[in-house]
Amino acid sequence: MIKIKTEIWLGIDLGTSTTKVYLKDKGFIAEIPTVIAFNKRNQSILAIGEEARKMIGKNPAYIEVIKPVNFGIVTNFDEALYFLEEILRNIKKDYFSLFGLRVLIGIPLNLTEVQKRGVIDVGKGVGARNVYLVEEPIAFALGANLDIDEAKGVLVVDIGGGTTDIALISLGGVVIGKSIKIGGEIFNQNIIEYVKEKYEIIIGESQAAEAKLKVGSLNNRLQPASFLLKGRDIYSGLPKEVNFTSNDLRESIFDSLLEIASNLKDIINMAPPDLLGDVTTLGIFLGGGGSLIEGIDSFLEKEVKIKVNLVEEPKFAVIRGIGKIIEDFERYRKFLINV
Ligand SMILES: Nc1ncnc2c1ncn2[C@@H]1O[C@H](COP(=O)(O)OP(=O)(O)OP(=O)(O)O)[C@@H](O)[C@H]1O
Numbered sequence: 001m002i003k004i005k006t007e008i009w010l011g012i013d014l015g016t017s018t019t020k021v022y023l024k025d026k027g028f029i030a031e032i033p034t035v036i037a038f039n040k041r042n043q044s045i046l047a048i049g050e051e052a053r054k055m056i057g058k059n060p061a062y063i064e065v066i067k068p069v070n071f072g073i074v075t076n077f078d079e080a081l082y083f084l085e086e087i088l089r090n091i092k093k094d095y096f097s098l099f100g101l102r103v104l105i106g107i108p109l110n111l112t113e114v115q116k117r118g119v120i121d122v123g124k125g126v127g128a129r130n131v132y133l134v135e136e137p138i139a140f141a142l143g144a145n146l147d148i149d150e151a152k153g154v155l156v157v158d159i160g161g162g163t164t165d166i167a168l169i170s171l172g173g174v175v176i177g178k179s180i181k182i183g184g185e186i187f188n189q190n191i192i193e194y195v196k197e198k199y200e201i202i203i204g205e206s207q208a209a210e211a212k213l214k215v216g217s218l219n220n221r222l223q224p225a226s227f228l229l230k231g232r233d234i235y236s237g238l239p240k241e242v243n244f245t246s247n248d249l250r251e252s253i254f255d256s257l258l259e260i261a262s263n264l265k266d267i268i269n270m271a272p273p274d275l276l277g278d279v280t281t282l283g284i285f286l287g288g289g290g291s292l293i294e295g296i297d298s299f300l301e302k303e304v305k306i307k308v309n310l311v312e313e314p315k316f317a318v319i320r321g322i323g324k325i326i327e328d329f330e331r332y333r334k335f336l337i338n339v
């Protein structure tokens with residue numbers, strides 16, 4: 001049965017890999033791959049989300065598979081709009097709103113005014129009468145239950161699909177922050193290149209992603225610590241299989257991890273001394289889907305010599321924070337950005 005609401009109040013974390021959705025008074029309602037597939041023959045939407053994601057690398061010429069968000073930034077506005085419209089259509093099967101729609105969208109640090117307007121236009125385009133924006137590291141910190149209101153330094157690291165966002169927060173705002181183009185999807189590319197070089201096998205992106213998830217750890221102790229990769233021999237072109245281990249995972253993403261560590265060190269070096277003292281006491285807070293590979297926290301901890309705390313349900317910290325804001329809007333609206 002359709003439930004009647006005064007308004008539909010949505011929180012959206014539009015990620016490079018997946019979009020997370022929160023509905024006020026209901027909670028977290030969906031995680032959907034940020035992918036949309038079009039039928040070019042009749043200009044219609046063929047699929048969104050998981051179904052569209054499965055078509056990547058397998059689509060015939062008449063099907064176009066598009067990822068509207070790249071490196072955390074909305075790059076394909078029309079497609080982002082269609083994508084959100086589809087999500088909304090599903091919500092409207094269950095809810096009818098008397099006074100329309102409000103949305104809060106998470107955005108990366110350092111977006112230009114034009115890029116921010118673009119995100120607002122996407123929100124307005126799906127019919128929202130109010131569109132609010134929050135910087136993802138702020139939402140992340142709220143979602144990790146960190147106290148960001150005080151004159152105290154809180155350092156957060158979000159390893160997503162497309163980017164790693166590092167931010168030092170104090171008094172409710174980002175003091176220094178950085179977004180680098182490394183994340184879970186880059187790890188997949190690292191794996192593809194590594195096995196090509198080491199095992200002379202060509203694999204697709206979905207095999208790389210699966211190997212990463214199945215092996216799951218930089219350490220050798222976790223079971224099962226290996227995954228049978230299926231690909232093609234680079235010389236003969238014939239099918240070939242190799243065993244991919246946690247050792248391989250560690251070696252393949254090692255340079256990417258070093259780069260995250262080096263950028264983290266830069267932020268630590270730039271931190272005002274008083275805030276750095278707080279960071280040393282509290283430790284660094286790590287999350288994002290990319291941080292789910294076991295051992296990344298201790299790798300970073302060794303590199304920067306500051307304790308690294310993995311937050312609860314690391315992939316959902318940003319959307320939890322967004323949810324927190326819309327559930328208690330008057331209390332938290334001071335954390336939104338003005339546009
Ligand atoms: N258990 C896991 N182990 C390793 N990696 C994982 C795991 N679960 C998810 N990931 C990876 O996390 C990434 C997605 O993380 P997340 O949802 O935080 O990114 P996003 O918000 O979509 O992207 P971004 O914030 O960069 O725009 C994907 O690359 C995915 O493969």
Ligand SMILES: [Mg+2]
Nearest residue numbers: 015160161318
């Ligand atoms: Mg994210």
